[in-house]
Amino acid sequence: MITFYPGPSKVYPEVGQYLQEAFESGVISANHRSAAFMEMLAETISNLKLKLDVPADYEVYFVSSATECWEIIAQSLISVPSLHIYNGAFGEKWMEYTQKITSGASSFYFDHNALPELPFASKLSGSELICLTHNETSNGTALPASFLESLRSESDNLIAVDATSSMAGVELPWESADIWYASVQKCFGLPAGMGVLILSPRAVERAIELGERKHYNSLLFIRENFLKNQTPFTPNILGIYLLNRIMQQVKPIEEVAEQTALRSREWYQFLTKYRYPLVVTNEAARSETVIAVAGTREKTAQIKEAAKKAGIVLGNGYGTQKDTSFRIANFPAISSQEIAMLQQFLVSFAGK
Ligand SMILES: O=C(O)C(=O)[C@H](O)COP(=O)(O)O
Numbered sequence: 001m002i003t004f005y006p007g008p009s010k011v012y013p014e015v016g017q018y019l020q021e022a023f024e025s026g027v028i029s030a031n032h033r034s035a036a037f038m039e040m041l042a043e044t045i046s047n048l049k050l051k052l053d054v055p056a057d058y059e060v061y062f063v064s065s066a067t068e069c070w071e072i073i074a075q076s077l078i079s080v081p082s083l084h085i086y087n088g089a090f091g092e093k094w095m096e097y098t099q100k101i102t103s104g105a106s107s108f109y110f111d112h113n114a115l116p117e118l119p120f121a122s123k124l125s126g127s128e129l130i131c132l133t134h135n136e137t138s139n140g141t142a143l144p145a146s147f148l149e150s151l152r153s154e155s156d157n158l159i160a161v162d163a164t165s166s167m168a169g170v171e172l173p174w175e176s177a178d179i180w181y182a183s184v185q186k187c188f189g190l191p192a193g194m195g196v197l198i199l200s201p202r203a204v205e206r207a208i209e210l211g212e213r214k215h216y217n218s219l220l221f222i223r224e225n226f227l228k229n230q231t232p233f234t235p236n237i238l239g240i241y242l243l244n245r246i247m248q249q250v251k252p253i254e255e256v257a258e259q260t261a262l263r264s265r266e267w268y269q270f271l272t273k274y275r276y277p278l279v280v281t282n283e284a285a286r287s288e289t290v291i292a293v294a295g296t297r298e299k300t301a302q303i304k305e306a307a308k309k310a311g312i313v314l315g316n317g318y319g320t321q322k323d324t325s326f327r328i329a330n331f332p333a334i335s336s337q338e339i340a341m342l343q344q345f346l347v348s349f350a351g352k
């Protein structure tokens with residue numbers, strides 16, 4: 001089967017070889033306070049920062065998932081009600097989890113075919129954390145870099161961005177936000193089981209100011225460990241090993257992003273040509289890494305079933321469009337040959 005599911009998704013083919021190497025190297029049997037592990041952790045962070053072009057003064061931590069980042073942020077970085085700007089299921093869930101933990105999260109909902117308006121920024125006091133979803137996996141939308149850049153210039157607030165399904169696939173305007181996080185099972189092309197959390201110096205300062213230390217995953221506790229090249233709890237050592245190998249292998253993000261952009265343009269043109277209705281009709285709001293195709297319940301079920309018979313897994317819809325859309329991951333680990341196979345299938349399905 002070839003898979004276009006937007007997470008877990010296709011892993012880079014080299015992962016097979018790296019798994020064997022990890023076993024043979026002995027590092028996955030090593031204690032996580034050993035020199036061997038600490039060196040590997042430091043090297044992984046350094047390779048990730050290099051390949052993804054993360055600013056030198058931003059700090060990188062590995063946690064268990066993007067979902068855990070919702071909790072870490074709510075516990076350790078929010079003191080006054082946060083503002084959540086979203087248009088889909090993952091942004092909404094982030095707001096709901098935060099609400100449960102902090103008892104104060106406000107929402108600014110915008111239509112998935114629109115981009116959020118900026119005037120909300122002038123109504124903020126300055127201490128609220130602004131929470132944005134860069135790439136909304138559920139409905140195939142993304143925020144353009146220009147939106148993040150404008151928000152940054154309009155507001156002094158700390159900004160947190162969920163880049164779960166875009167980090168390592170597109171270029172991110174790092175300096176336009178303070179907290180970024182993602183999961184490795186999307187654009188990193190890795191097996192699931194790890195989250196990447198990246199903080200600006202201002203976010204670190206905020207964590208220090210708030211001084212929250214009540215949880216095993218309190219940000220300050222995580223940070224203190226990472227500063228020693230360690231982790232607060234036994235980490236996913238295999239996941240870190242694989243991430244390091246993939247970061248060594250991939251091209252710089254600028255080149256990866258070029259390919260993502262080109263492939264996404266081709267996908268949208270192809271789908272339009274063969275009359276597959278897109279969930280996102282506004283081109284400016286479309287994601288480059290997750291493409292959502294609309295359809296009736298019946299048609300959507302039929303196409304997923306026919307694809308399966310042809311050896312292809314399409315992503316189910318998610319959230320309000322669970323049964324009336326399917327999703328196609330446009331992640332870097334997917335090969336051009338696989339894309340051609342799916343397109344061939346879609347051409348023949350369209351003709352039926
Ligand atoms: O796809 C998204 O967007 C998500 O939020 C993921 O489902 C979250 O993945 P985890 O890393 O939390 O498992």
Ligand SMILES: N[C@@H](CCC(=O)O)C(=O)O
Binds near residue numbers: 006007008137138318
């Ligand atoms: N992120 C994946 C999985 C989410 C889930 O099922 O919890 C998706 O968008 O489908």
